[in-house]
Amino acid sequence: MLLTLFESHTHFFLSMFQKMILTKIISNTLSLHKKQLIEWLPAVRYFSSPTNPLVNVDVNDKSGIAVVTMNRKPVNGLSLELFEAMSKALDDLENNRIRGAILTSSCPTVFSAGLDLNELYQPDKKRFKAFWTTFQDVWLKLYGSSFPTAAAINGHAPAGGCFLAISCEYRVMCPDYKIGLNETRLGIIAPIFLRASMRNTVSNREAEKALTLGTLYSTEDALKIGLIDEIAIYKVKAIERCENFLAQFNNVSSIARSFTKRSLRQKDLEELENCREEDFNIFWSNLIEPSVQKQIGDYMQSLKKK
Numbered sequence: 001m002l003l004t005l006f007e008s009h010t011h012f013f014l015s016m017f018q019k020m021i022l023t024k025i026i027s028n029t030l031s032l033h034k035k036q037l038i039e040w041l042p043a044v045r046y047f048s049s050p051t052n053p054l055v056n057v058d059v060n061d062k063s064g065i066a067v068v069t070m071n072r073k074p075v076n077g078l079s080l081e082l083f084e085a086m087s088k089a090l091d092d093l094e095n096n097r098i099r100g101a102i103l104t105s106s107c108p109t110v111f112s113a114g115l116d117l118n119e120l121y122q123p124d125k126k127r128f129k130a131f132w133t134t135f136q137d138v139w140l141k142l143y144g145s146s147f148p149t150a151a152a153i154n155g156h157a158p159a160g161g162c163f164l165a166i167s168c169e170y171r172v173m174c175p176d177y178k179i180g181l182n183e184t185r186l187g188i189i190a191p192i193f194l195r196a197s198m199r200n201t202v203s204n205r206e207a208e209k210a211l212t213l214g215t216l217y218s219t220e221d222a223l224k225i226g227l228i229d230e231i232a233i234y235k236v237k238a239i240e241r242c243e244n245f246l247a248q249f250n251n252v253s254s255i256a257r258s259f260t261k262r263s264l265r266q267k268d269l270e271e272l273e274n275c276r277e278e279d280f281n282i283f284w285s286n287l288i289e290p291s292v293q294k295q296i297g298d299y300m301q302s303l304k305k306k
């Protein structure tokens with residue numbers, strides 16, 4: 001009660017300086033450790049959006065909600081550079097205590113085409129290691145973020161594109177697109193953290209079916225199985241619906257919300273934290289199998305021939 005009142009009344013007005021003073025006063029009064037206390041303090045807007053051509057971050061001054069737009073034409077293929085930009089953007093959002101984030105895309109018909117196949121085909125080990133490690137980082141930061149997240153899926157979201165969306169807490173998708181984890185169709189095994197996000201979104205039975213069959217769902221079918229939460233006619237509406245979802249947290253204590261989210265996701269996060277190197281080794285050794293390389297190469301050709 002005290003927290004909620006405190007947050008709602010101070011959200012827009014606290015400056016960094018005031019926040020420091022308040023931290024000191026309250027921590028002295030309540031004998032709290034500063035790290036514990038900082039979690040109690042309301043989100044305050046005091047940073048300008050970091051500029052990276054691959055990821056644009058736009059924070060709404062009034063709501064404190066950030067729209068994070070992936071911007072790697074033509075299809076937001078997830079390359080090392082795009083993952084690095086996303087990882088940096090997520091750090092900035094975390095450090096600046098925004099109220100929530102909405103992930104979307106600047107490509108008109110594609111949210112993200114998943115991992116950039118060029119990273120998987122005839123890979124250089126050093127670069128692939130950096131790529132895979134940054135991929136893991138992005139998932140850990142997005143899935144484990146202290147702020148609430150939503151995805152405005154304004155286009156196709158196969159494989160890694162779906163993975164990004166299901167790492168968020170809420171999904172609104174535009175009609176007539178496809179979404180799903182189609183890795184098995186490419187002859188590759190969904191990594192441990194993709195499986196965790198999927199199980200956290202749809203029922204265990206649906207996750208098993210979807211992952212083993214590698215199904216790509218239409219927007220309407222995705223809604224039926226709970227892979228997405230809502231359909232919105234176009235991108236602006238999808239962002240609005242995501243904002244509405246995030247606004248619901250204005251009346252909830254941010255510390256209670258973020259601790260609850262963390263505790264629900266902790267096991268999945270730790271599972272990857274404890275086996276990052278092993279996860280890389282398994283993927284690397286499978287990836288360089290000649291049969292897997294041939295399948296990826298043929299698939300890339302088929303996409304180009306369309």
Ligand SMILES: CCCCCCCCCC/C=C/CC(=O)SCCNC(=O)CCNC(=O)[C@H](O)C(C)(C)COP(=O)(O)OP(=O)(O)OC[C@H]1O[C@@H](n2cnc3c(N)ncnc32)[C@H](O)[C@@H]1OP(=O)(O)O
Nearest residue numbers: 077113114115116117156158159160188189286287303304
């Ligand atoms: C045995 C175990 C082995 C383990 C091996 C470990 C490997 C770990 C990987 C695990 C996880 C993998 C997940 C992935 O994300 S893999 C990527 C899967 N992605 C897809 O299957 C999507 C492919 N793309 C499409 O279906 C379509 O492009 C689209 C997204 C529906 C959009 O269609 P649209 O018609 O608008 O666009 P085009 O198809 O014409 O594409 C435009 C150009 O973009 C190129 N393209 C498309 N997708 C990718 C991609 N993922 N990476 C790189 N490039 C891509 C396409 O070729 C076109 O190029 P062009 O202009 O030069 O022709």
